[in-house]
Amino acid sequence: MNYRTTEDIGLITGAKNLTAEKIRSAVHKVFSKEAGPRLKAYYNTCVRCGLCSQACHYFLSMDNDPSFSPVGKVKQTVWELLDPGKRITPDFIVNAAQIAYTECNLCRRCSMYCPFGIDTAYMITLVRRLCHLLGVTPQYIQDTAHSHASTMNQMWIKEDEWIDSLQWQEDEARDELPMLRIPIEKNGAEIFYSVIGPEPKFRSQLIYQAAVIMNVAQVDWTMPATPGWDNSDMAMYVGDYELMGRMKKIHFETALRLKCKKIVMGECGHAFRSVYDTGSRWLGWKEPPVPIIHAVQFYWDLLNEGKIRVGKKFEQPVTFHDPCNIVRGMGLHEKARDLVRAFCRDFVEMHPNREHNYCCCAGGGVINCGPPHKKTRVLGNKIKADQLRATGVPVVIAPCHNCHGGLEDILHHYKVDMQIKFLGDIIYECIDKTSVE
Amino acid sequence: MHQLYEFVSGPLAWIAWTVFIVGSLTRVVVLVTSTIEKDPVVVNYFSLKHALRSMVIWSIPFFPRSSRLNPVMTVVSFTFHICVILVPLFALGHIVLWEEFFGISFWALPDRITDIMTLMVIFGLIFFIIRRFSLKEVKYVSSWSDYMLPLLILAPFVTGYAAFHGWFNPQLMLILHIFSGEVLLMAIPFTRLVHMVFAPFTRAYTASEFGAVRHAKDW
Ligand code: SF4
Numbered sequence A: 001m002n003y004r005t006t007e008d009i010g011l012i013t014g015a016k017n018l019t020a021e022k023i024r025s026a027v028h029k030v031f032s033k034e035a036g037p038r039l040k041a042y043y044n045t046c047v048r049c050g051l052c053s054q055a056c057h058y059f060l061s062m063d064n065d066p067s068f069s070p071v072g073k074v075k076q077t078v079w080e081l082l083d084p085g086k087r088i089t090p091d092f093i094v095n096a097a098q099i100a101y102t103e104c105n106l107c108r109r110c111s112m113y114c115p116f117g118i119d120t121a122y123m124i125t126l127v128r129r130l131c132h133l134l135g136v137t138p139q140y141i142q143d144t145a146h147s148h149a150s151t152m153n154q155m156w157i158k159e160d161e162w163i164d165s166l167q168w169q170e171d172e173a174r175d176e177l178p179m180l181r182i183p184i185e186k187n188g189a190e191i192f193y194s195v196i197g198p199e200p201k202f203r204s205q206l207i208y209q210a211a212v213i214m215n216v217a218q219v220d221w222t223m224p225a226t227p228g229w230d231n232s233d234m235a236m237y238v239g240d241y242e243l244m245g246r247m248k249k250i251h252f253e254t255a256l257r258l259k260c261k262k263i264v265m266g267e268c269g270h271a272f273r274s275v276y277d278t279g280s281r282w283l284g285w286k287e288p289p290v291p292i293i294h295a296v297q298f299y300w301d302l303l304n305e306g307k308i309r310v311g312k313k314f315e316q317p318v319t320f321h322d323p324c325n326i327v328r329g330m331g332l333h334e335k336a337r338d339l340v341r342a343f344c345r346d347f348v349e350m351h352p353n354r355e356h357n358y359c360c361c362a363g364g365g366v367i368n369c370g371p372p373h374k375k376t377r378v379l380g381n382k383i384k385a386d387q388l389r390a391t392g393v394p395v396v397i398a399p400c401h402n403c404h405g406g407l408e409d410i411l412h413h414y415k416v417d418m419q420i421k422f423l424g425d426i427i428y429e430c431i432d433k434t435s436v437e
Numbered sequence B: 001m002h003q004l005y006e007f008v009s010g011p012l013a014w015i016a017w018t019v020f021i022v023g024s025l026t027r028v029v030v031l032v033t034s035t036i037e038k039d040p041v042v043v044n045y046f047s048l049k050h051a052l053r054s055m056v057i058w059s060i061p062f063f064p065r066s067s068r069l070n071p072v073m074t075v076v077s078f079t080f081h082i083c084v085i086l087v088p089l090f091a092l093g094h095i096v097l098w099e100e101f102f103g104i105s106f107w108a109l110p111d112r113i114t115d116i117m118t119l120m121v122i123f124g125l126i127f128f129i130i131r132r133f134s135l136k137e138v139k140y141v142s143s144w145s146d147y148m149l150p151l152l153i154l155a156p157f158v159t160g161y162a163a164f165h166g167w168f169n170p171q172l173m174l175i176l177h178i179f180s181g182e183v184l185l186m187a188i189p190f191t192r193l194v195h196m197v198f199a200p201f202t203r204a205y206t207a208s209e210f211g212a213v214r215h216a217k218d219w
C-alpha cells in the first residue's frame, strides 16, 4: 500500500459513496468490457524486468523508489484490479486514483524503454477511467471537467467574456500595429485558430502575439465567437470520455460551421493530443475531420514559405524543452529546433532530448490536480531541474502551456535561475514586422 | 526405467508438442480476433513498415537507448535468448529427433558449441534470478512465479548438460531432461513465457502508433 497519501477532498468524499457492488461493476465495465485485448496482452507479456523504470522521471527523481516506476505503478493498480480473487476496497481506489492521476503524466516515455513497447500510459488511463466512473477524482481537475461540461471551456469563461478578451487584445495590439485585426466569425477563412481556456483567462498576451504573427504573415484566419473556441481537454485526463467527445465535437463543428480549411492551435501539448489523437478517435475519425496543426508546425510552415522573416536574433543563449505531446506525440522536435536556430543566436541542447526528453511532470492532467499534489510533482521531477541547470543558459523555450506550469514550479523549488518562453514569445519579439507597419 | 523413457520420449512428447503448438496458436488467434472485434484502433492504425522497422531495430543490441543504458543486461539477455532458442533446435541430439519424428533434417551445432551455449543459458538464468532479487525496482514487481520460471527453463538445460556429459545417472538425467523440456514447452502458452509469442504483436502496435501516427521513434 502506498505510504504517501495526500489529502484530496475529491478523493476522500468520492470514496465515501462507494459500495462493494459499485466497485465490482465498474471494474468489470472498464477492465472486461471497455479495455481492449491489448490490456491482457500487456499483462501477460510484461516479464517484470523493470527496464521501464529508468524512463520515468518520478522514479529517477524519487531516489529510485520502485513504487514510482512505471511497472511498479501498474503493479499497484492494474495487476490487482485484474486479479479476480482480490477484494477491491474504497481505500484501494483512493490510492489507485492518486497514483493514476498524480504520479503518472501519461508521457509515454516508458514505452520506449520497454523491450516489448508496453504502453503503461494506456493502462494508467484505464485506472483513471475506472476512478471517474466511481466518482473518485481529484477535486481540482474535476472542477475543470465540470467547467468543460457547462461552458465548453476549461475556465468557466462566459461567451461575452471570451469575445471581450479577443477585442481587448485586438485593441492593445493596434497600438503596435494600427491595421491589426482579430477576425471573429469570418466565414470561409482559411485558418481556424483555437486556443486553450487559460489563454484568455491568464495569458491573453499570447492571443495578442498570435494576432501579430498572423497579421505579419498576412494569414486569412478567424476565431469563433461561440463555444468551441477552446481546444483543451481535462475530460480526457479525468477519464470522462463522453464529455471529451462532446467537447471535441463542438470544436470540430465550429471550424466546419465557419467553413475553415485548417485548424491551427496555440502552443499547447495536451490539447493537441486530444484534438489530433484521443478525442478525434473517440468520435470515430481515423484522421481529424479538419486538418489540425500545432503552432510549432504552423510557424515552421510560415517561415519556410517565407511568410515570416527573421528581423533580429534573440540574443540570450537558450535551450529547448521537448513537450511529450508534440514530440513523442507528433515528432515536431526537428521543426521546433529549426525555428529556435532561425530566431536565436545561441542554442544549447539539454540531454537527453527529442523523443527521449524528460517530461515536465505537469502534463497528463497532473498539474491540474492542484495544490494537494504539487509536492509530488515537484519532488518527482528533480531530474528535470538538474537537466535544465546543466545547460547553464538563462532561457528555456517550451512550446506547451503545461510545460510552462511544471517547469516554473521546479525552477523555483530547485532554485534554477531561468526564464521560460513560448516559441511565440521569441517569434513575436524577433520577426520582421515591416510588412504591416 | 525403460518404460518411463518410452513414455516421455513417445506419447508425452506428442502431447507436449500439441499443447505447445495448439496453445500458442490459440492464444495468437484469440488475441488477433478479439482485437479486430473489440479494439479496432489497433488494426486501423497498424503500419507494417513501422512495425518491421522497429523489430529490426530492437533486434540490434545497443541500438535502442534502453539497451545502451543497461549494457550488462543487454549482453546477457541477447546471448541468453539466442542460445535458449538455438540450442534446442540445433543440438546434435535433437537433430536426430527432428528426423525421426517429423522427417526433416538440417544442420547441427557442433557439440562443443552446444556445450558452451548451454552454459550461457544457465549463466543467463542465474543472472536473471540474482538481478530479480537484488535490483529493488525488479524485486518490487516480482512474485513467486517470476522466480520459478527461470528454474523451469533451467531444468532441461542442466539435466541435458548432465546427461550429455554422463554425470550422475545418465539415463535418469536423460529422462528428466526430456520430461522437463516437455513441461517447459507446455508452459510457454500459459505463463509469462508467452512473451515469446506476443512480443511481435505488442512491438508492432507500439511501433505503428509511434511511427505512423505520431511520427516519432520508439527506440
Ligand atoms: S510518467 Fe511517463 S514514464 Fe512515468 S510511468 Fe507515466 S508514462 Fe511512464
Ligand code: SF4
Residues within 6 Å of the ligand: A045, A046, A047, A048, A049, A050, A051, A052, A053, A070, A071, A113, A114, A115, A116, A117, A118
Ligand atoms: S520494461 Fe516492459 S516488460 Fe519490463 S517491467 Fe517494464 S513494462 Fe514490463
